[in-house]
Amino acid sequence: MTDRAAEFDEARLVAAAKGGDYNAFHALVEAHAPHLYALARRVTGQDADAEDVVQTTFLKALENLANFREEAAFGTWVHAIAVNSALKLLRQRKRTWVGQPGDGEDDSLPQPQLVADWRPSVEQQVEQREFHELLQQVLDELDEKHRVVFVLRDIEQMSVKETAATLGLTESNVKVRLMRARLMLRERLTALLGEGPNLKAHMDDHDHAHLLEGRP
Amino acid sequence: MNCDDMLKMINRYVDGEIDPSMCANLERHLAECNPCRVVVDTLRKTVQFYKGDQMTELPIQFKKKLDDALRQKWDQTMGKG
Numbered sequence: 001m002t003d004r005a006a007e008f009d010e011a012r013l014v015a016a017a018k019g020g021d022y023n024a025f026h027a028l029v030e031a032h033a034p035h036l037y038a039l040a041r042r043v044t045g046q047d048a049d050a051e052d053v054v055q056t057t058f059l060k061a062l063e064n065l066a067n068f069r070e071e072a073a074f075g076t077w078v079h080a081i082a083v084n085s086a087l088k089l090l091r092q093r094k095r096t097w098v099g100q101p102g103d104g105e106d107d108s109l110p111q112p113q114l115v116a117d118w119r120p121s122v123e124q125q126v127e128q129r130e131f132h133e134l135l136q137q138v139l140d141e142l143d144e145k146h147r148v149v150f151v152l153r154d155i156e157q158m159s160v161k162e163t164a165a166t167l168g169l170t171e172s173n174v175k176v177r178l179m180r181a182r183l184m185l186r187e188r189l190t191a192l193l194g195e196g197p198n199l200k201a202h203m204d205d206h207d208h209a210h211l212l213e214g215r216p
Numbered sequence: 217m218n219c220d221d222m223l224k225m226i227n228r229y230v231d232g233e234i235d236p237s238m239c240a241n242l243e244r245h246l247a248e249c250n251p252c253r254v255v256v257d258t259l260r261k262t263v264q265f266y267k268g269d270q271m272t273e274l275p276i277q278f279k280k281k282l283d284d285a286l287r288q289k290w291d292q293t294m295g296k297g
Contacts, residue, residue: 189265
């Protein structure tokens with residue numbers, strides 16, 4: 001189905017739901033809940049929190065369905081509710097909020113320590129479920145302020161501007177955190193998926209010609 | 217261009233946001249620096265893997281719980297109206 005056809009279909013479902021058709025509402029939930037669950041799980045780092053976020057999101061959608069304008073995209077609407085609910089949960093739990101700039105917000109970057117190729121087609125060699133769990137575990141280990149920026153920018157594809165506005169950060173904070181997040185995830189994944197020699201030693205001297213020429 | 221310069225621009229490079237003249241510079245460095253090439257390649261894969269890791273189904277027990285909660289709310293707000 002094309003995006004436009006899907007939107008049309010969705011607008012019809014929204015109209016039917018507003019008219020009292022539970023099955024139409026349920027079809028909208030089924031279409032969006034898995035993605036929102038994954039988003040909430042990544043942001044909060046907890047299964048139970050992800051469930052809370054998804055349930056809250058659709059209960060809110062249901063409560064406000066009568067006021068929802070059919071020309072707007074239902075998916076965009078529930079996505080925004082889910083992001084805000086997930087961030088609210090984090091904010092309630094932590095004394096320091098991810099949107100607080102401050103500590104360590106200089107431009108320094110983590111230097112790559114492990115530099116090795118990854119096993120070829122690694123994502124096809126392990127079961128999808130297992131690979132998903134590996135990615136999730138590595139993401140869970142990332143500290144919250146970097147994890148949230150990575151999820152909103154790289155997985156949810158929100159713009160720098162949108163991410164900054166959502167988190168109350170400057171755009172430059174978002175860019176630095178995204179860079180750090182990617183480098184930290186890359187490092188950890190290399191530890192798990194890397195093969196062959198660690199080329200890190202060669203990164204320090206900025207003279208790599210010997211690698212190409214086969215000199216020791 | 218050295219490895220530190222490369223590292224500072226790595227995100228913009230991977231995201232295709234570097235202007236062409238700088239990009240040529242960067243690619244010259246990559247052509248002769250194996251470690252930087254590996255870092256760029258694995259960073260790109262990192263982003264791709266996470267982007268591609270999408271969920272198509274809810275955990276089964278939660279699905280039931282969610283359905284029950286929504287049905288109940290629906291009956292309160294819409295069904296009995």
